[in-house]
Amino acid sequence: MDNYTLTILGCGTMGTAMLLSIMKATFQPYPAKFICCTGDKESAEALQKRFGDKIEASYGESNISAVKRADVIILGLKPYICESVLEYVKSGLNGHQVIISLLAGWSIERLSKYSSCIARVMTNTPAKFGHGMAIVSFSKEAQKYEDLVMNMIGTVGKALKLPEKHMDAATSLVGSGPAFCLLMLQAMAEGAVQMGIPYDIAKDCAAKVMEGTAKMVMETGEHPEALKAEVCTPGGTTIAGLLVMEDRGVRGGISRGVEKAAEVAALLGKK
Numbered sequence: 001m002d003n004y005t006l007t008i009l010g011c012g013t014m015g016t017a018m019l020l021s022i023m024k025a026t027f028q029p030y031p032a033k034f035i036c037c038t039g040d041k042e043s044a045e046a047l048q049k050r051f052g053d054k055i056e057a058s059y060g061e062s063n064i065s066a067v068k069r070a071d072v073i074i075l076g077l078k079p080y081i082c083e084s085v086l087e088y089v090k091s092g093l094n095g096h097q098v099i100i101s102l103l104a105g106w107s108i109e110r111l112s113k114y115s116s117c118i119a120r121v122m123t124n125t126p127a128k129f130g131h132g133m134a135i136v137s138f139s140k141e142a143q144k145y146e147d148l149v150m151n152m153i154g155t156v157g158k159a160l161k162l163p164e165k166h167m168d169a170a171t172s173l174v175g176s177g178p179a180f181c182l183l184m185l186q187a188m189a190e191g192a193v194q195m196g197i198p199y200d201i202a203k204d205c206a207a208k209v210m211e212g213t214a215k216m217v218m219e220t221g222e223h224p225e226a227l228k229a230e231v232c233t234p235g236g237t238t239i240a241g242l243l244v245m246e247d248r249g250v251r252g253g254i255s256r257g258v259e260k261a262a263e264v265a266a267l268l269g270k271k
């Protein structure tokens, strides 16, 4: 596919995160044109002002033509309005455009009504800064575009392929994951604030501890339990803190929370 037009249908938080990642990157084949669709005039104007002549912003009726001109469509709509928006722009769909869906809950089968070429993606907000994670599944027909999609989606940070059966779990772990990590970050910072450390310093310390720990896991490839054991001096501070956290059910609470979010993801596509 050369000289192609990429239309982002629903260019909000995640659509814009994808746009920013793609714009910062160089991969081949690179889109020749970007069209960004929103629901209302104000958000289209804000996008046009922000990205200038690098994009064409669209809203309302012109979204039908934006879809018609697209070779590749990134779907960044909320799950509950996706059906009505796709029905509205349906005359612009030719059944063969590559649809890259960022939606939680919507299966490849459900999207197949609009194109045979579907890539289902679950990514997250750190994509805005090039530190995102993405999980990607393909419909059979879309497999011929695998390189293009993986190169494009890989611009968020890191992208891996998984069978679609894991997508609800990925929605929780990857998509909701930043919120789960932020809860822990905020809780750690507040523990320090309680002992008198100013909040801004406590927050920076907690964020750097999380960043450093994540890098240590990725760079060493070691099991987190082994790395955790290295921190625990016998009779020391760490094991004392960890035992209180275990008594309060922190570990099970987080694991069950990840499981619950996946259950909700499975329901979202059915609404």
Ligand SMILES: NC(=O)C1=CN([C@@H]2O[C@H](COP(=O)(O)OP(=O)(O)OC[C@H]3O[C@@H](n4cnc5c(N)ncnc54)[C@H](OP(=O)(O)O)[C@@H]3O)[C@@H](O)[C@H]2O)C=CC1
Pocket: 009, 010, 011, 012, 013, 014, 015, 037, 038, 039, 040, 041, 043, 044, 060, 063, 076, 077, 078, 079, 081, 085, 102, 103, 104, 122, 123, 124, 125, 175, 176
């Ligand atoms: N937020 C997150 O962290 C994550 C979200 N997701 C998934 O990404 C998807 C998008 O979520 P998010 O980016 O947060 O949502 P946003 O509300 O930020 O973005 C939705 C976009 O859709 C546009 N839109 C609304 N109505 C229409 C319409 N009729 N025609 C065209 N565009 C329209 C909105 O425009 P306007 O502003 O004018 O209303 C907005 O640009 C969801 O399906 C979600 O499940 C996945 C992973 C993480």
Ligand SMILES: O=C(O)[C@@H]1CCC=N1
Pocket: 104, 171, 172, 175, 176
């Ligand atoms: O909360 C949600 O439903 C979306 C999907 C993953 C992250 N945010």
